[in-house]
Amino acid sequence: FPPAPCKAEAGSAASTSRRGRMPGGGCDERVDVDECVEGTDSCHIDAICQNTPRSYKCICKSGYAGDGKHCKDVDECEREDNAGCVHECVNIPGNYRCTCYDGFRLAHDGHNCLDLDECAEGNGGCQQTCVNMMGSYECFCREGFFLSDNQHTCIQRPEETCAVNNGGCDSKCHDAATGVHCSCPMGFMLQPDRKTCKDIDECRLSNGGCDHICRNTVGSFECSCKKGYKLLINERSCQDIDECSFDRTCDHLCINTPGSFQCLCNKGYTLYGLTHCGDVDECSINRGGCRFGCVNTPGSYQCTCPAGCKLHWNKKDCTGISGPGGLPPRAGDARARPGRFPADPAGSSPAASCNLNCLRQKVEKKLKAALKALKKSINQERFLLRFAGMEYEVARKLGAAPERQESCGPGQQRLAAKCVSCSQGTYYHGQTEQCVPCPPGTYQEKEGQLSCDLCPRSDAFGPVGATNITGCTGQCPPGQHSADGFQPCQPCPRGSYQPEAGRALCFPCGGGLSTKHEGALSFQDCDTKVQCSPGHYYNTSVHRCIRCALGTYQPDFRQNYCVACPGNTTTDFDGSTSVAQCKNRQCGGELGEYTGYIESPNYPGNYPANVECTWNINPPPKRKILIVVPEIFLPSEDECGDVLVMRKNSSPSSITTYETCQTYERPIAFTARSRKLWINFKTSEANSARGFQIPYVTYDEDYEQLVEDIVRDGRLYASENHQEILKDKKLIKAFFDVLAHPQNYFKYTEKHKEMLPRSFIKLLRSKVSSFLRPYK
The missing domain is CATH 2.10.25.10 (Laminin)
Incomplete structure (x- = not known):
């Protein structure tokens, strides 16, 4: 029978391999096809095809990446x-x-x-010596030869002599038996070619011996100091400049610090313009805390009371001076002022309804009260004498002074052979002749006093040596009040506040405003309708924030006042937020002294806007003017809105000596081109800067040649050390003295009086000596 036909297995259509039968075989005998051999695979050209049973796979070759069907070089x-x-x-x-x-x-x-050792093969092409180096090589020639331009061939040197081209030496040349010998000046080092001189950077070794800054120069170096320090005459060491030793550094107190200084003001004054002190108008700060009137005084202020009232012990509240029912004070009221009593208490005249017995009882009562007050004063060693409307303190009889030692007198004690007033918080004890601390329950605000003042409530409690009434115990704290300012106290009711201790009343918020709670401490606790930012104050009448007016400022939020600028200062614009914006606008004047300063207003603080200053320097007869501008700071970004000009007179066509509208930190000195100078400084409102402080000196016209020779010498400004001399107030004074009186040069060059650096003295020596030689 013929073989039965084969049936395809389920899923065979999806297979990537082909099936077949062996000749004469049955359906179960299948043959795998090698697609890689037949070339039917889809692998990339840079991939390897690998056959598998019934299929194949593609793998990218080494050095490539991909899925086999697509490969890319890595x-x-x-x-x-x-x-x-x-x-x-x-x-x-x-x-x-x-x-x-x-x-x-x-x-x-x-x-x-x-x-690669190039020298190992053909000597690297070098005619004489080949030296291998990492990655390269170099040819050298023996003594008497030099390398040609091709860097390989050596050419014999001609016989050298210093007479021909200086022997090839950069600097000094010396003919010797072995040929020329080159040498270098101090500050230079001879290089390996024995010809070239190279500058030594002295600053690389121990900073050149400089304390602060070392700057290398050609053949030398230069030491300089940080700002606030000066270079000593050895031109290496730096010493702090004691700015406090200069004139006019600070208006009041000056504290020197390393490299700087700090100005402080006396009590009642505030700092402005970095160095100036202006009186604080305390009355502008919430009316000084006064209940009624406030009067500003230099360094302080006083509260005033209306007629019929007197000032409270806290110096701010007011109390009535009449007794109960409006009657005159009674003798018993003396307890309100411990230690004081009327020596002759004036009683009221007996009324028609008062008989003699009644009058006797009243007098006895007054005398008992007076005796009680007298005993209290005796026990506390406090005596007052009123004469012609004036009160005098009386001390006990002083003990006998030691022999041969002068007594200091009441209110002072002897310390280190000097009479020193008793300080605050102490009083003079007559028996011991010493200053003794105030006992508890008393205080003393003044110096040199013979007794201490009693606290309003003399309970013998409190600190020893209290310097003011705030040292008394039992005062009402801020946010509370009482009739006398002492406990028991009541919190300030809603709608009022009190920021101070010991007060009798609280301040109303005003405008119908309330507070969130009782015992408020400041106006900031009042429920205002808007919150005012710095530079504004809250007006309780219109309930709006109003910008602080010119001459006032406010640095805090939610305040109901603006602070007046200190002293004679004012602000450039309204709405100021800091005392730093308060500036002195005073400037200009007639100058005729032998020496002086021209200073921008508010210096060294920033000068004010829209100000114009005019100075006139009119020197004495036969004298001319020398100006030194140590440094000047004018902003250049406002297109020369701030200008300083020095001319013969106010006419724009007159001879101009100096004019600038920019900042220059390098000093410059020059003589005036006219005998008199008209100087004008005008500012705009755009910008502001530190300005200037320019010294001047007048010199004898006979010395004009010398002065011109010095100020026109570039060496005066080339060295940073010399520039600092022109910025140092003490050294510039010495420099001016030499220019005005050349013979004084020798005073400053004496060894024990040296003030100027040696290099500066060397600069002046030849000029002054040659100038004075004809007169010797």
Whole structure:
């Protein structure tokens, strides 16, 4: 029978291999077809075809990446390790190779690079000496030869002599038996070619010996100091400048600090313009805390009371001076002022309804009260005498003074052979002749007093040596009040506040405003309708924030006042937020002294806007003017809105000596081109800066040649040290003294009086000596 036909198995259509039968075989005998051999695979050209039973698979060759049907060359050189190459990596299809820089060869591992010794082959092409170097080589010539331009051939030198081209030396040349010998001046070093001189950077070694800053110069170096320090005459060491030793550094107190200084003001004054002190108008600060009137005084202020009232012990509240029912004070009221009593208490005249017995009883009562007050004063050693409307303190009889020692007198004690007033918080004790601390329950605000003042409630409690009434115990704290300012106290009711202790009343918020709670401490606790920012104050009448007016400022939020600028200062604009915006506008004037200063207003603080100053320097007869501008700070970004000009007179066409509208920190000195000078400084409202303080001196016209010779010498300004001399107030004074009186030069050059650095003295010596020689 013929073989039965074969049936296809289920799923055979999805197979990627072909089936067949062996000749004479049955259906179960199938043959696998190798697609890789027949070339029927779909593998990429850079892939390997691998036959599998009934199928095949494609694998990308090494150096390629992909799924086999799509393969892409891998750039091994892009790896972080540069494919392991030490120098350069070159990518090739399916691989990479390493190469080396010139002067190196590839090692056997195909990655490392080894130095190629060029000198080992043909002496590197050098005619005489070849020296191998890492990655390169260099040719050298023997003594008597020099290398030609091709860097390989050596040419014999002609016989050298200093007479020809200085022997090839940069600096000094010396003929010797062995040839020319070159040498270098101080500050230079001879190089290996024995010809060239190279500058020595002295600053690289121990900072050149400079304390602060070392600056290398050609053939030398220069030491300089940080701002606030000066270079000593050894021109190496730096010393702090004691700015407090200068005139006019601070208006009041000056504290020197390393490299700087600090100005402080006396009590009742505030600092402005960095160094100036202006009186604080305490009355502008919430009316000084006064209940009624406030009067500002230099360094202080006083509260005033209306007629019929007197000032409270706290110096701010007011109390009535009449007794109960409006009657005159009674003798018993003396207890309100312990230690004081009327020596002759004036009683009221007996009324018609008062008989003699009644009058006797009243007098006895007054006398008992007076005796009680007298005993209390005696026990506390406090005596007052009123004469012609004036009160005098009386001390006990002083003990006998030691022999041969002058008594200091009441209110002072002897310390270190000097009479010193008793300080605040103490009083003079007559028996011991010493200053003794105030006992508890008393205080003393003044110096040199013979007794201490009693606290309003003398309960013998409190600190020893209290310096003011705030040292008394039992005062009402801020936010509370009482009739006398002492406990028991009541909190300020809603709608009022009190920021101080010991007060009798609270301040109303005003305008119908309330507070969130009782015992409010400041106006900031009042429930205002809007919150005012710095530079504004809250107006309780219109319930709006109003900008602070010119001459006032407010640094805090939610205040109901603006602070007046200190002293004679004012602000450039309204709405100021800081005392730093308060500036003195005073400037200008007639100048005729031998020396002086021209200073921008508010210096060294920023000068005010829209100000114009005019100075006139009119020197004495036969004298001329020398100006030194140490530094000047004018903003240049406002297109010369601030200008300083020095001319012969106010006419724009007159001879101009100096004009600028920019900042210059390098000093300059010059003589006036006219005998008189008209100086004008005008500012705009755009910008502001520190300004200037320019000293001047007048000199005898007979010395004009010398002065011109000095100020026109570039060496005066070339050195930073010399520039600092023109900025140092003490040294510029000495410099001016030399220019005005050349013979004084020798005073400053004496060894024990040296003030100026040696280099500066050397600059002046030749000029002054040659100028004075004809007169010797």
